[in-house]
Amino acid sequence: MDLRLAKRTQQIAPFYVMELLHRAKQLEAQGKDVIHMEIGEPDFPTPQTIINAGTRHLKTGAVKYTAAAGLPELREKIADFYRQRYAVTIDAARIFVTPGASGAFLLALGSSLNPGQELLMADPCYPCNSNFVKLFDGKARTIPVDATTGYQLTAAQIKQHWTPNTQGALIASPSNPTGTLIAPDQLAQAIHTVNDLGGCFYSDEIYHGLVYGDDATTALAFSDNVFVINSFSKYFGMTGWRIGWLIVPEAFIDATEKLAQNLFISTATPSQYGALAALDPLTLIELEHRRAEFATRRDFLYDGLVRLGFNIPIKPDGAFYIYADCAKFTDDSYQFALDLLEAEGVAITPGKDFGTHAAHHYLRFAYTTSIDRMAIALQRLERFIDKQK
Numbered sequence: 359m360d361l362r363l364a365k366r367t368q369q370i371a372p373f374y375v376m377e378l379l380h381r382a383k384q385l386e387a388q389g390k391d392v393i394h395m396e397i398g399e400p401d402f403p404t405p406q407t408i409i410n411a412g413t414r415h416l417k418t419g420a421v422k423y424t425a426a427a428g429l430p431e432l433r434e435k436i437a438d439f440y441r442q443r444y445a446v447t448i449d450a451a452r453i454f455v456t457p458g459a460s461g462a463f464l465l466a467l468g469s470s471l472n473p474g475q476e477l478l479m480a481d482p483c484y485p486c487n488s489n490f491v492k493l494f495d496g497k498a499r500t501i502p503v504d505a506t507t508g509y510q511l512t513a514a515q516i517k518q519h520w521t522p523n524t525q526g527a528l529i530a531s532p533s534n535p536t537g538t539l540i541a542p543d544q545l546a547q548a549i550h551t552v553n554d555l556g557g558c559f560y561s562d563e564i565y566h567g568l569v570y571g572d573d574a575t576t577a578l579a580f581s582d583n584v585f586v587i588n589s590f591s592k593y594f595g596m597t598g599w600r601i602g603w604l605i606v607p608e609a610f611i612d613a614t615e616k617l618a619q620n621l622f623i624s625t626a627t628p629s630q631y632g633a634l635a636a637l638d639p640l641t642l643i644e645l646e647h648r649r650a651e652f653a654t655r656r657d658f659l660y661d662g663l664v665r666l667g668f669n670i671p672i673k674p675d676g677a678f679y680i681y682a683d684c685a686k687f688t689d690d691s692y693q694f695a696l697d698l699l700e701a702e703g704v705a706i707t708p709g710k711d712f713g714t715h716a717a718h719h720y721l722r723f724a725y726t727t728s729i730d731r732m733a734i735a736l737q738r739l740e741r742f743i744d745k746q747k
């Protein structure tokens with residue numbers, strides 16, 4: 359049977375953190391207390407306004423397909439959100455409601471990437487995005503980045519690595535796993551470079567709501583010739599509802615529509631009604647409180663990790679991750695994460711889930727748990743490090 363497996367399945371690596379999660383579950387089943395800092399989703403529940411809107415729709419029983427691109431009123435409301443939050447005007451016809459940012463990226467690549475073409479992206483980066491490129495028989499060309507560029511791709515790197523076979527470049531800001539943001543002028547330069555080279559620019563803006571200093575700037579502020587990927591998962595607290603959106607250049611509307619019809623038919627209808635409420639002012643007020651809580655947690659965890667001796671050259675501005683250099687303690691961050699879980703019941707994600715560049719020297723800590731729990735996690739981490747000396 360194995361012989362029938364598609365070759366592309368061999369190119370896609372599993373998440374190493376799943377092994378940790380599996381072990382964490384076993385330890386919990388044995389009664390051990392595990393503090394989860396490996397998880398990439400908010401610990402807050404979905405806001406009640408969203409739940410009410412979704413269930414109201416479910417109760418009508420008329421839970422049917424919608425148009426492939428999504429409910430027209432939701433697409434209009436997303437366009438309004440861009441006017442209010444970013445002062446940019448987008449024609450709702452360019453907005454596609456999708457099953458998460460994941461669905462958005464599938465549509466974006468499906469309509470713009472040919473087999474064998476390359477897409478430039480940073481290493482470290484969120485691994486699914488490079489795996490999607492492989493799924494379309496493209497090549498994810500990962501470029502090592504470090505603190506000197508805020509762990510983001512630069513226009514100069516894009517130019518340097520561009521070949522006749524390159525189709526485009528992807529930037530995720532704030533980034534997973536580093537939480538760092540690209541500066542607006544750097545983003546503009548990267549977009550203009552890709553446009554001048556005749557390629558497609560993809561901007562993963564899923565963590566945009568979760569920034570703790572300057573606001574994040576959308577790629578749409580600099581060009582209409584970009585694919586913007588976003589989601590209700592993180593800032594809006596709707597991970598399990600599976601809903602996001604994609605904004606495409608005008609020339610891609612028809613092709614994207616065809617793909618959306620064929621790939622998904624439509625995004626889950628109750629989730630679309632829930633998302634309408636997610637963009638209401640009342641919900642946004644609640645989400646802003648949550649953002650403030652994440653900012654406090656970020657400061658707490660950052661200070662704690664620095665005090666223990668982790669090297670974090672840039673205090674991250676967004677998302678809910680800290681990507682910490684642990685070279686002082688180990689040359690094998692994966693083993694460190696496994697041993698820490700076993701000895702102290704703290705679960706974190708090893709760098710090798712995000713690429714190969716210096717991955718053995720990095721760990722990702724997610725502050726998707728309370729300050730009280732993180733305080734205990736830091737005590738346990740300190741004990742673990744002390745015992746290694």
Ligand SMILES: Cc1ncc(COP(=O)(O)O)c(C=O)c1O
Nearest residue numbers: 398458459460484534589591602
């Ligand atoms: C950078 C980034 N992009 C996209 C996604 C996919 O999110 P979803 O499909 O839940 O919207 C994630 C999820 O962790 C992510 O971290």
